[in-house]
Amino acid sequence: MLSFLAGRLTMGFLTIFVTTILVTLLIHLVPGDPVQIMYAQSQGTTPEQMEEVRKSLGLDKSIPVQYAMFIGRLLEGDLGNTIRGGQPVLDVILQRLPNTLVLAVAAMAIAILIGVPIGFFAAYKQGTIWDVTLMITAIAGISMPHFWLGLILLFYFAVDLGWLPVSGGGPLNLVLPALTLGLSNAAIFARLTRSSMIDVLSQDFVQTAIAKGLPKKLVLRRHVLRAGLIPIITMMGLQFAFMMGGAIVVENIFSWNGVGRMAVEAIFQRDYPIIQGFILTFAVVVVFVSIMLDAVYAFIDPRIRRSQT
Amino acid sequence: MQKFLGKHAICAGILALSLGGSVAGAGAKDIVWARYGDIDSLDPHRATSTLSLQVWSLMYDTLLAVDADGHPVPHVAKSWTSNDTGTEYTFSLNEGVTCHDGTPLDANDVKYTIDTAFDSEKPSLTKGSWGPISSAEVIDPLTVKLTLETPFVALIPFLADSFSSIICDSNEDAAGFGTDTAIGSGPWKLVSWTKGDKIVFEKNPEYKNFGKLAENPGAPYMDGLIITTVPEPQARFAALKTGEVHIAEPPFDDVAAIRESGDLQIMVAENTGQNVFWEFAVHRPPFNDKRARLAVAHATDAAAAINLIYGDLSIPENCPVSRGVFGNDQDFCAEYRPAYDPEKSKELLAELGYSESNPLETALLVWTGGNRQKLGEVFQAQLAEVGIKASIEIMDIGSLNARVRQENENTEGTTGSMDMMTWSWYDPDILYALWHTPGAYRGYTSPELDAILDETRVLTDPEARKAKVQEAFKYLLSNAIHVPLYTPGWEWVFAVRPEVKNFHVAPFVYPIFSDIKIED
Numbered sequence: 152m153l154s155f156l157a158g159r160l161t162m163g164f165l166t167i168f169v170t171t172i173l174v175t176l177l178i179h180l181v182p183g184d185p186v187q188i189m190y191a192q193s194q195g196t197t198p199e200q201m202e203e204v205r206k207s208l209g210l211d212k213s214i215p216v217q218y219a220m221f222i223g224r225l226l227e228g229d230l231g232n233t234i235r236g237g238q239p240v241l242d243v244i245l246q247r248l249p250n251t252l253v254l255a256v257a258a259m260a261i262a263i264l265i266g267v268p269i270g271f272f273a274a275y276k277q278g279t280i281w282d283v284t285l286m287i288t289a290i291a292g293i294s295m296p297h298f299w300l301g302l303i304l305l306f307y308f309a310v311d312l313g314w315l316p317v318s319g320g321g322p323l324n325l326v327l328p329a330l331t332l333g334l335s336n337a338a339i340f341a342r343l344t345r346s347s348m349i350d351v352l353s354q355d356f357v358q359t360a361i362a363k364g365l366p367k368k369l370v371l372r373r374h375v376l377r378a379g380l381i382p383i384i385t386m387m388g389l390q391f392a393f394m395m396g397g398a399i400v401v402e403n404i405f406s407w408n409g410v411g412r413m414a415v416e417a418i419f420q421r422d423y424p425i426i427q428g429f430i431l432t433f434a435v436v437v438v439f440v441s442i443m444l445d446a447v448y449a450f451i452d453p454r455i456r457r458s459q460t
Numbered sequence: 461m462q463k464f465l466g467k468h469a470i471c472a473g474i475l476a477l478s479l480g481g482s483v484a485g486a487g488a489k490d491i492v493w494a495r496y497g498d499i500d501s502l503d504p505h506r507a508t509s510t511l512s513l514q515v516w517s518l519m520y521d522t523l524l525a526v527d528a529d530g531h532p533v534p535h536v537a538k539s540w541t542s543n544d545t546g547t548e549y550t551f552s553l554n555e556g557v558t559c560h561d562g563t564p565l566d567a568n569d570v571k572y573t574i575d576t577a578f579d580s581e582k583p584s585l586t587k588g589s590w591g592p593i594s595s596a597e598v599i600d601p602l603t604v605k606l607t608l609e610t611p612f613v614a615l616i617p618f619l620a621d622s623f624s625s626i627i628c629d630s631n632e633d634a635a636g637f638g639t640d641t642a643i644g645s646g647p648w649k650l651v652s653w654t655k656g657d658k659i660v661f662e663k664n665p666e667y668k669n670f671g672k673l674a675e676n677p678g679a680p681y682m683d684g685l686i687i688t689t690v691p692e693p694q695a696r697f698a699a700l701k702t703g704e705v706h707i708a709e710p711p712f713d714d715v716a717a718i719r720e721s722g723d724l725q726i727m728v729a730e731n732t733g734q735n736v737f738w739e740f741a742v743h744r745p746p747f748n749d750k751r752a753r754l755a756v757a758h759a760t761d762a763a764a765a766i767n768l769i770y771g772d773l774s775i776p777e778n779c780p781v782s783r784g785v786f787g788n789d790q791d792f793c794a795e796y797r798p799a800y801d802p803e804k805s806k807e808l809l810a811e812l813g814y815s816e817s818n819p820l821e822t823a824l825l826v827w828t829g830g831n832r833q834k835l836g837e838v839f840q841a842q843l844a845e846v847g848i849k850a851s852i853e854i855m856d857i858g859s860l861n862a863r864v865r866q867e868n869e870n871t872e873g874t875t876g877s878m879d880m881m882t883w884s885w886y887d888p889d890i891l892y893a894l895w896h897t898p899g900a901y902r903g904y905t906s907p908e909l910d911a912i913l914d915e916t917r918v919l920t921d922p923e924a925r926k927a928k929v930q931e932a933f934k935y936l937l938s939n940a941i942h943v944p945l946y947t948p949g950w951e952w953v954f955a956v957r958p959e960v961k962n963f964h965v966a967p968f969v970y971p972i973f974s975d976i977k978i979e980d
Binding site: 236247310316404 | 497500639656657690692694695698701704705856858859
């Protein structure tokens with residue numbers, strides 16, 4: 152188990168290492184002079200000031216030197232300062248990251264709590280009208296854009312019913328964005344759970360257990376559910392990354408002050424230090440969540456940790 | 461039954477939370493203003509956006525203020541004198557102005573602000589808005605003398621804008637000035653700023669209003685002001701409907717329905733100084749030829765286009781600086797601005813050798829948002845009517861500014877580039893920034909225009925200056941360098957809840973909250 156985790160950690164560090172290289176190169180991928188683009192809205196900026204910024208970002212150095220400087224700063228916990236406002240990027244990100252994580256975790260919980268039971272039930276009722284109806288609903292859910300679903304929920308629950316607030320950062324404000332993000336992901340979980348469970352239901356060990364006369368509920372709970380959950384846990388890691396991405400749209404609709412919205416603003420304002428910090432943070436979070444889920448995955452299914460050793 | 465109970469327990473939980481929590485998240489006597497974006501900094505030297513300026517105007521004071529027509533009037537400075545050459549200005553300050561930390565605001569604070577703006581170690585982003593000041597000298601606590609490198613008559617209107625906000629010198633010792641703290645002397649005192657989310661203010665009970673455009677001579681009537689960020693227009697509209705927010709920019713497409721329903725008041729800012737205009741990449745064909753620029757100007761029916769997209773929310777503008785700014789005179793400018801005349805446009809195009817099979821082709825760059833993309837499409841159709849093939853490219857303002865400069869620096873090729881540029885300033889000196897060599901975008905410049913613009917900076921007699929400013933207008937209009945289209949153009953429409961009384965907007969889009977009373 153330990154060597155399995157060590158392997159995963161090594162892969163994680165490698166991923167983050169590659170990301171740091173991409174993040175350094177990012178600023179050079181934009182055509183034209185990045186500093187000129189950054190300061191395009193500030194006509195009062197003198198060429199000397201722009202040269203200062205170029206120096207402070209290390210843009211006057213070669214790319215390998217820039218990379219070494221970036222890593223050096225990174226190890227000191229310094230992601231630079233924002234172009235607009237001059238605040239430390241790390242502070243700006245850390246202020247908002249918890250909001251996005253809370254949103255993604257809440258949405259994940261909704262997706263699992265709704266998606267897994269529906270998928271399980273559809274598999275159990277495979278081929279019936281229940282199955283067909285639930286799966287059509289799931290496809291509709293997957294196809295529904297976050298933007299559209301978010302506005303519908305907002306106008307219904309906040310404006311028409313007046314149950315929930317429209318925007319802001321309190322606990323109640325979490326309900327609608329989490330529902331928006333969670334519902335479409337619930338549909339994905341429902342479809343995955345269904346196909347995984349159908350697969351397990353047709354396995355010999357399940358048929359044997361039923362033939363032995365074990366109660367059906369016990370077979371479903373002890374044998375089918377546990378075996379069928381493995382691909383779903385794998386999926387959770389991927390979905391978490393998608394949810395962090397999906398949060399960009401949802402955060403904007405519900406004015407949820409997370410890193411997704413911050414990234415969108417930074418892209419529009421060409422605030423490169425924030426964009427770089429966001430990509431790096433995003434990579435770290437996704438890698439960390441993947442490692443955590445791999446550990447859970449190995450714990451549930453001993454075959455996995457054995458195959459890695 | 462178990463399932464039924466479970467489901468309903470969740471619903472009841474949500475409902476209980478809803479009823480238990482405060483929906484608006486604001487105190488009973490707080491004003492809530494929602495905007496699409498946040499400020500960049502609380503420090504007036506570290507940002508340039510309108511969103512930041514509007515907030516500084518609430519928390520800081522300025523030496524001068526403007527009246528409803530946009531003319532400078534005394535405020536913290538009760539009077540001023542200048543020497544004959546216009547290189548020295550002495551301001552006499554009002555007594556009794558206090559900073560939010562209780563210290564008096566005096567000449568030392570003015571000097572501190574100016575010294576900070578011109579600090580060579582950390583130069584201000586808004587240094588240009590102070591003019592060519594070379595030194596600030598404290599004569600006595602209530603008298604300050606500013607010395608200029610060269611005469612600069614626009615100093616007075618410059619000092620009335622929030623770019624020239626006075627920062628109390630006690631900020632020097634405050635940790636986190638600009639990000640966590642900011643000590644001003646304005647009607648609203650900072651409580652907290654959560655970047656990207658909201659700025660919370662409480663009223664400054666000591667506030668004295670000498671010249672700002674509010675009827676209220678003292679502290680604001682309401683206890684607090686919360687400026688919250690709601691980027692999505694439909695969400696802002698929803699928050700206005702529920703009462704969570706009192707004032708916000710509505711979605712343009714819903715303005716007619718809002719007016720019809722009467723649920724919210726629609727307020728349109730006047731004398732914003734905002735000018736939306738055509739400008740061209742003049743260092744390559746086709747727009748290096750005046751006739752091509754005139755062909756575009758004559759093909760453009762701005763009045764019809766803005767009526768179609770904005771209704772009566774915006775109006776056509778004839779001058780290169782908009783209403784409310786010194787020198788603006790609609791009748792004067794109408795004489796020189798190329799009028800809508802598609803036949804004339806076709807003649808000019810034919811003269812240049814363009815035809816149906818060989819149309820004039822150009823990129824048409826438009827700043828995203830505010831329904832400007834739709835307006836761009838209307839202009840595109842108008843240009844197509846005379847045979848100009850314009851391809852629209854929509855981009856954010858930062859990219860637009862950078863792209864316009866790139867297009868001006870590109871002298872190769874025959875496909876033109878023109879853009880619907882947007883600028884706001886409180887003095888015609890903006891024309892100096894835009895069109896005096898080398899030019900903000902490296903666009904059109906000429907020795908003749910430079911000479912005219914140089915003079916607009918030094919003529920101390922208002923009438924003489926006005927004549928010179930209008931000479932610049934005439935040059936820009938008749939050569940189709942700066943073709944005005946309409947005003948205002950961005951962040952100028954406010955939807956206001958009916959219980960909010962006495963909300964108004966000062967020139968240059970500075971909302972005033974000191975007079976507001978919210979009825980129960």
